[in-house]
Amino acid sequence: MSPRSASVNEELRRRSRERLLQATVELVGERGFEATTLGDIARRAGAARGLVSYYFPGKQQLLQSAVHRLMHLTLQAALERAPRPSGPEAGRELLARAIDAILGLAHDRPLLMRTHMAGILTADGFIRCPEQQRLAQLLRDTVAAYGSPDPDADYPLLRALLMGAVVAMLLPGAPMPRVRLRAELFQRYGLDWDLGAPPADDEVQAP
Numbered sequence: 181m182s183p184r185s186a187s188v189n190e191e192l193r194r195r196s197r198e199r200l201l202q203a204t205v206e207l208v209g210e211r212g213f214e215a216t217t218l219g220d221i222a223r224r225a226g227a228a229r230g231l232v233s234y235y236f237p238g239k240q241q242l243l244q245s246a247v248h249r250l251m252h253l254t255l256q257a258a259l260e261r262a263p264r265p266s267g268p269e270a271g272r273e274l275l276a277r278a279i280d281a282i283l284g285l286a287h288d289r290p291l292l293m294r295t296h297m298a299g300i301l302t303a304d305g306f307i308r309c310p311e312q313q314r315l316a317q318l319l320r321d322t323v324a325a326y327g328s329p330d331p332d333a334d335y336p337l338l339r340a341l342l343m344g345a346v347v348a349m350l351l352p353g354a355p356m357p358r359v360r361l362r363a364e365l366f367q368r369y370g371l372d373w374d375l376g377a378p379p380a381d382d383e384v385q386a387p
Contacts, residue, residue: 197235199225204246209292213243240299241307247296248311255281255318271325276376278322279342279365286346287358294350341365359384
C-alpha cells in the first residue's frame, strides 16, 4: 500500500480537528465546562485522547476555538441564506443578519455562550486561533459591505458591541431581553426592524 499523500493527511487532520471542536460545543452545551473532560470530548469525537493535546494546549483554548467555529458557521449560514441580498441596501441587510445571528446564539445556547464569555475574562484571555480569525474576517467583510469607510477600525467596535450584548443577555440574575438589545443595536446602525431575522412575535414586547 502506498503512503498517503500530504494533501490526504492534511484533510484527515482537518476533519479530526473539526470533530473535536464539534464534540466540545455539544458536551459543554449539555453539561457545562467543569463537568466536561478532555477524555469525554475525545470519546464523543471518536478520537484518541492524545489527539486533543496535539491540537490544543488546554480545555479553555479548545472551548474558545470550538465556539468561534460555531459562531463563524452560524454567521456564514445567516449571511448566505436565500434570498441573498443585493442592490444598494444589501449591506444593511447583511449587518442585520450578523447581529441576529450572534444574539440568536446567546438566546438558543445560553450555557455554552455564558461559559465562552466567562472564559474570555480569565487569565488566558482572548485567544486568536484560526476559527477566531475566520469569524473576524467575516464580520469585517460585513462591516465593509455595510459601507464603513474604515472597516479595520469599525469591526472591533461592532465586535465589542456584540460581546456586550451577549453578556447582557446572559447576565445571571439580571438578563436583558434580546428584543431590547437588538433594538439598541439596530438604532445605532440605522437598521429597520424588519431586516435580518426579527424575533418571533411572542418574544417581542416593544422594541
